[in-house]
Amino acid sequence: MPTASISFIRPHTEVIRPPRALWVPFDIGRTLGPPNDAAFQKRVLLALMGMFEAPAGPCLEDFPEDEPETSDEIMVLTCPVDFAQDVADTEETDQLQAAFRREMRAMRPWYDMGVARRQRTAVGASGIGVEALGDFIYAFARGEEPDNPRKDISLAYTLKFAVVDLKAYYIEGITAQPGQAGASGKRLADWFWDETVAAKVLMELRKVGEANADSVMNQIGIGFIVPDKILRRYKN
Amino acid sequence: MVRLEKLIEEERELMQRMARMCPSFETHPWVEGPPLSQRRVAIITTAGLHGRHDRPFQLDPNDFYRVIPGDVQANDLVMSHISAGFDRSAYLRDWNVAFPIDRLREMAAEGIIGSVADFHYSYNSPSAKVEAAGAIREVAGLLKKDNVDAVLLFPV
Numbered sequence: 001m002p003t004a005s006i007s008f009i010r011p012h013t014e015v016i017r018p019p020r021a022l023w024v025p026f027d028i029g030r031t032l033g034p035p036n037d038a039a040f041q042k043r044v045l046l047a048l049m050g051m052f053e054a055p056a057g058p059c060l061e062d063f064p065e066d067e068p069e070t071s072d073e074i075m076v077l078t079c080p081v082d083f084a085q086d087v088a089d090t091e092e093t094d095q096l097q098a099a100f101r102r103e104m105r106a107m108r109p110w111y112d113m114g115v116a117r118r119q120r121t122a123v124g125a126s127g128i129g130v131e132a133l134g135d136f137i138y139a140f141a142r143g144e145e146p147d148n149p150r151k152d153i154s155l156a157y158t159l160k161f162a163v164v165d166l167k168a169y170y171i172e173g174i175t176a177q178p179g180q181a182g183a184s185g186k187r188l189a190d191w192f193w194d195e196t197v198a199a200k201v202l203m204e205l206r207k208v209g210e211a212n213a214d215s216v217m218n219q220i221g222i223g224f225i226v227p228d229k230i231l232r233r234y235k236n
Numbered sequence: 237m238v239r240l241e242k243l244i245e246e247e248r249e250l251m252q253r254m255a256r257m258c259p260s261f262e263t264h265p266w267v268e269g270p271p272l273s274q275r276r277v278a279i280i281t282t283a284g285l286h287g288r289h290d291r292p293f294q295l296d297p298n299d300f301y302r303v304i305p306g307d308v309q310a311n312d313l314v315m316s317h318i319s320a321g322f323d324r325s326a327y328l329r330d331w332n333v334a335f336p337i338d339r340l341r342e343m344a345a346e347g348i349i350g351s352v353a354d355f356h357y358s359y360n361s362p363s364a365k366v367e368a369a370g371a372i373r374e375v376a377g378l379l380k381k382d383n384v385d386a387v388l389l390f391p392v
Contacts, residue, residue, distance in 0.1 A: 001267060001376050001379055001384070001385075001387055002269050002385055002386055002387065003387045004386070005388075005389035005390075005391075006388075006389065006390055009251055010240075011240070011255040012251075012258045015258040015259075015260050016258050016259060016261070017260070017261065017264060019265065019267070027322075027323045028321075028322040028391075029322035029324055029325075029334075029392045030323055030326045030327075031283075031334050031390045031391065031392060032333050032334075032336055032339075033333070034326065034333075035327070035329035035333050036329060036330045038332070041336055042339055042343070045339055045388075046348075048388065049275075049277070050272075052269065052272055052275065052386055053271070053272065056266065057266050058266075118310070119311060120309075120331070122313075122315060122324075122327070122328050123314075124314045125292055125314040125316045153291075157292065160318065161316055163320075164315070164316065167324070168324070168328055171328045172329075183325075185325045186323075188325045189323070189325070224318055224319065224320050226320060227321045228321060229247075229321070
């Protein structure tokens with residue numbers, strides 16, 4: 001079967017030597033480069049599929065273009081969270097939960113706007129609706145274990161995919177705000193991990209997972225909630 | 237990925253250590269085919285994509301792939317890849333970043349490629365190890381039945 005592969009890490013592809021590979025200078029996860037740039041994506045595909053015309057292999061070529069620079073002007077949430085104000089408004093004793101709920105509510109119009117514009121959402125891996133997502137995740141951060149709403153996967157995996165959905169909710173929302181559609185992955189990650197209450201909740205969740213006796217919950221808590229790159233930054 | 241020289245030293249060393257763990261092969265099969273304009277193209281992605289109501293991927297050594305129908309629409313797919321370590325923000329804005337089916341449909345309409353396959357396949361990359369060889373051969377057979385003669389392999 002004739003194959004042609006995208007390569008992210010050139011030294012790895014040099015060892016494996018697949019029949020046809022196109023190395024791309026994009027961050028891992030951005031297989032065809034920037035979002036919503038059909039002309040750029042098409043150039044990547046043409047370079048990749050052009051390798052089907054090569055007379056012999058294995059062949060490894062480099063895609064010559066970097067991703068276009070972005071302005072990275074991401075703004076703060078339109079409704080900045082004020083912990084004290086949250087407590088005064090809601091009389092909730094758990095300030096972090098109150099702030100988390102408020103932040104999620106503030107993001108909701110932008111998430112809805114993103115879904116309407118894109119006619120699509122990637123939120124849904126957990127099967128938990130947006131309305132219930134925050135409280136489901138927060139229960140774990142508080143050390144509780146809520147009922148598993150799914151019967152086909154364990155509670156640890158439902159939690160993992162709820163976290164995937166939470167991050168997607170925030171990124172889909174913030175990139176629907178004015179001027180943010182083209183924000184870089186790094187800027188979005190910096191914003192999420194440095195500026196949101198959701199990230200504080202996920203850091204708490206990691207601590208709980210680290211101490212959990214259930215091996216799958218422990219594995220997911222340690223390895224699959226907070227990216228290693230972010231953890232290294234927090235430690236430094 | 238970003239050029240190695242741009243990574244911090246710790247990440248660069250990790251990539252170099254991983255290069256020493258990559259498998260190498262004694263043989264290098266080379267299969268040719270018709271001109272691109274006559275080829276039938278399928279996607280295999282390791283992004284852990286699947287239908288919204290399909291089973292999510294888990295770290296299960298006996299569960300390898302999901303099937304994505306050729307007429308899939310953007311809102312049909314979700315991503316249950318286990319890793320927290322790669323950038324999903326571009327895919328969240330445009331599914332073509334990881335699964336460029338719109339681009340392939342356009343290229344088929346323009347006559348650049350012959351056609352787009354009826355089925356595409358998705359793996360969850362942490363599970364795609366030697367144990368997956370049987371499932372990969374199975375998918376190769378299914379691709380042949382679909383008359384595919386160009387497979388695009390997309391990692392995340």
